[in-house]
Amino acid sequence: MNSGVGPVVSPRFSDLTTLAIGGEIGHYHHLTSRKKAVAAARSVWESGDEWMALGGGSNLVVSDEGFPGHVLHVAWRGKRLKAQPDGSVLLTVQAGEDWDQLVAYTVSEGLCGLESLSGIPGTVGASVIQNIGAYGHEISEVLDHVDFLEWPTAAETTLTGADLALGHRSSVMKTGERQGLVLSVTFRLTKSDKSLPIAYPQVSDALGVELGDSVSLEKLRETVLSLRRSKGMVHDEADPDSWSVGSFFINPVVTERFAHSLPSDAPKWLLDENTHTVISLDAEDAATADLDADLFAEQGESNAGAIPKGAPSVKEAPSEARVKLSAAWLIEHSGIPKGFQLPGGKARVSTKHTLAITNPGGANAEDVGSLARYIRTHVANTFGVVLQPEPTLVGIPLD
Ligand SMILES: Cc1cc2nc3c(=O)[nH]c(=O)nc-3n(C[C@H](O)[C@H](O)[C@H](O)COP(=O)(O)OP(=O)(O)OC[C@H]3O[C@@H](n4cnc5c(N)ncnc54)[C@H](O)[C@@H]3O)c2cc1C
Incomplete structure (x- = not known):
């Protein structure tokens, strides 16, 4: 079955994951509109069939047998900025936006908060699933709330970081305690061209500053991208040494x-x-x-x-x-x-x-x-x- 908004021929997981592995998809839904995504999820959940969400496929390892159920491919996009009376800015981003493009956008707009997370592949919707983090910062620090479609009722709800129990590469969605679709993510950012305090020695060393210092958003992003590239931690189609899911194991x-x-x-x-x-x-x-x-x-x-x-x-x-x-x-x-x-x-x-x-x-x-x-x-x-x-x-x- 296809939702009528995507390609008729189902791709394989190997076409849609950064490791380029994984077998066939039972029923593929390429969801480019939030409204259609909600309708598709409702109908799949009512059917009682197996299902899973798919973003950029950068944290997913699927067997060669594939997955016989429904794959809801999160591809709806859009973002909106709203200035707050306290000087902060609420940035609401639809789940299918590309994470690193979003970070680049915040840096170019002089919005502080996401710059340390430059170069992480994947979608904005998936960023909350494991509370993505790197170089001493994680999104829980700047998350305001998530618009969530709860399985199995398909009720739309708003969840905060506390509701999601965000921990180190973890959330209630990652553990499976709560299931559903992240529809959009709202971040609370600061209007500033200076980065959050540097919290990682390798970054401060590379910049020649002290831990706790701030530098320009652009400088921080460049430095993080360069460190990540040196470790193969920026997904690069031209470099098979970067075809991975990033870290395969969590620090115990x-x-x-x-x-x-x-x-x-x-x-x-x-x-x-x-x-x-x-x-x-x-x-x-x-x-x-x-x-x-x-x-x-x-x-x-x-x-x-x-x-x-x-x-x-x-x-x-x-x-x-x-x-x-x-x-x-x-x-x-x-x-x-x-x-x-x-x-x-x-x-x-x-x-x-x-x-x-x-x-x-x-x-x-x-x-x-x-x-x-x-x-x-x-x-x-x-x-x-x-x-x-x-x-x-x-x-x-x-x-
Ligand atoms: C080179 C490389 C470097 C990386 N570096 C880091 C790093 O520094 N820090 C870090 O934290 N991670 C890192 N990662 C892991 C990965 O990029 C992140 O976890 C990313 O957020 C996954 O996004 P995705 O869209 O690719 O998710 P997918 O791989 O498509 O999905 C991951 C999980 O989230 C679920 N999911 C996806 N979208 C939704 C949605 N909208 N609603 C509900 N569930 C959803 C999927 O069902 C799946 O269980 C790296 C990966 C690679 C390949």
Whole structure:
């Protein structure tokens, strides 16, 4: 079935995802108008059939068998600015707008708040699903509200960041506690040509300024884009080393006691629940902090599953401090280098960043799944930490 607003021939997931893998789509709906999207979602949800939303396909890994249900491809666009009496600006953006084009627009309009998130692929609607973040900032800091179409009732509702329980690469939509379609996202931005305070050492070092300083929005965007390119973290059609879903695994959070059982040179960041700050456990860690742009971001509860069997869990010992680890460090120090490929496998660890699994050409979902399982098992056997995937996996078992 097609909604009558898109192409008659269904594309495959491999045509619509940044990893360029994944099989057939059962029923494809290319939704270029919000009104038609609401009508299509209502009708699909009433049918009781399986369904899923698709944005830019940059955080999605679908099996070679594909998905037999309905795929609602979010492609409606538009944005509106509204100045507020307190001097802030409310920017409402429809879900199908391209994220990085939006960031470029805010920078050119002198609107501060999104500049650190330059270069992240995907759509605006999906940005809230995992509370996208990089270089010490995430969208929860500037989110005002989301217009949401709730499954299964198809009632339109407004949700705040608190309603969405935004955490580190997490929300109630990511965990599946709440399902539906993000219709639009409204950000509260500041009219200023200066960036938010720089919260990541690699960015301040590259700019030759101090942590906490601000620079022009353009300068910040350029610097972030250049750092991201050096790690293959800007999706580039011409560079297969960037054909990935970004970080494949989330930085794990473990108890402080367990963290101390790891090698002393493993980066460890104490999470302060009260002040929401992240503190290096020892001075050496600062030197290795550039392994992952996510290390400084605040960590929510969602990753508690990363605590390995045998280690004290957050739930068992709620008062014990929690410590974030670098998934990239764990992978590299378990003996999996950048550029690693399984014998006969066509998926590859990025040659620029250990956290990204890439499709340098000819890989299928089975190749990606096998490499992800190998990495996960290897890290678990070496360090006792079970890495959790960051992207949405459809038909790709990791256990
Ligand atoms: C090179 C590269 C670098 C990356 N760097 C970062 C980074 O620095 N930080 C970061 O946080 N992420 C990063 N990512 C991951 C990804 O870009 C983001 O998660 C992005 O927000 C996904 O957007 P998308 O439109 O591609 O979503 P998709 O991949 O299409 O979908 C992701 C999930 O969201 C759901 N979804 C999509 N749209 C909607 C909607 N409108 N309503 C309801 N559900 C929806 C889908 O069903 C799916 O479960 C990176 C990815 C790549 C390829």
